[in-house]
Amino acid sequence: MNKVLLGSTGMAVSPLIFGSLPLGPLQADMPLEQAGRLLRHALDRGVNMIDTAELYETFGHIRAALKGYNGSCYLVSKTHATDPVTARQHVERALRELCVERLDIVHVHAARVADPFTERAAIIDLLLEMRHEGKIAHVGISTHYISAVRQAARHPEIAVVHPLINREGMGILDGSAQEMAEAIAEVATAGKGVYAMKALAGGNLIAQARQSLRFVRDLPGVHGVAVGMLSETEVDANIALFSDSPLDDGLWRGLEARRRRLKIMERFCVGCGACVEACTNHALSVFDGKARVDEDRCILCGYCAAVCPEFMIRVV
Incomplete structure (x- = not known):
């Protein structure tokens, strides 16, 4: 896959980003070794960024994939903490369990917070402090709110935004898909990196997966899309889609027939x-x-x- 610059971070990332949430106990609860092999398969095929979070409990899965891996891989985590002491614990745990000295991005995990720049100001300050310590390269915001994306465009210290967007607007808490798309274009124009989440609305749009993924991938300002994947077949199919390679229609029809609940x-x-x-x-x-x-x-x-x-x- 060709790489895309993630805003002004200097990071050249694959447009397909591995979302690790489905691997962990909140969803598939995949054994560590099996998850490690799957993640390594994606890395070997050119995916070079993995998204995780304190809530996901997938640090061990990612560590298994990185064991002995000599290629480039950007690691992103999130903290849902409401106080700086807990936020620091979340970041330190990620560093320890991933066996790295620095995380490439740490987001304020603020999906349900309309104004994280006020309600999570102390967390942002803590993450900036840890950036100064060399433990974090870039600070970001993960959000389901259009208003938070727009605020991020004006915040000088926020380097990356991880917004929810899909063509139906499912999960956006304060507006439509069109309004979120406009906010994404605005924040990207301001120099922020943008990688999207919930392009398939958590599986609700899986019957139209190809169209839905292309819709988000092709939005102005979107540099990448985090996609949860549970098999090598899914990884290979998504890599082909994000690389504009010929698609196996039969394979995709099989993937699109699946339903999660x-x-x-x-x-x-x-x-x-x-x-x-x-x-x-x-x-x-x-x-x-x-x-x-x-x-x-x-x-x-x-x-x-x-x-x-x-x-x-x-x-x-």
């Missing part, structure tokens, strides 16, 4: 409502003492699974 193990659900509060898309509710999901609203982000005290929610 949120599974709540009702027998063990205590009806606490923690998942409802965590849902960014108002897809969950508690009815008759049990959590229920509206599959038309669910974007399969897995945030609800991360807060379930009984560990009874999975994306399958």
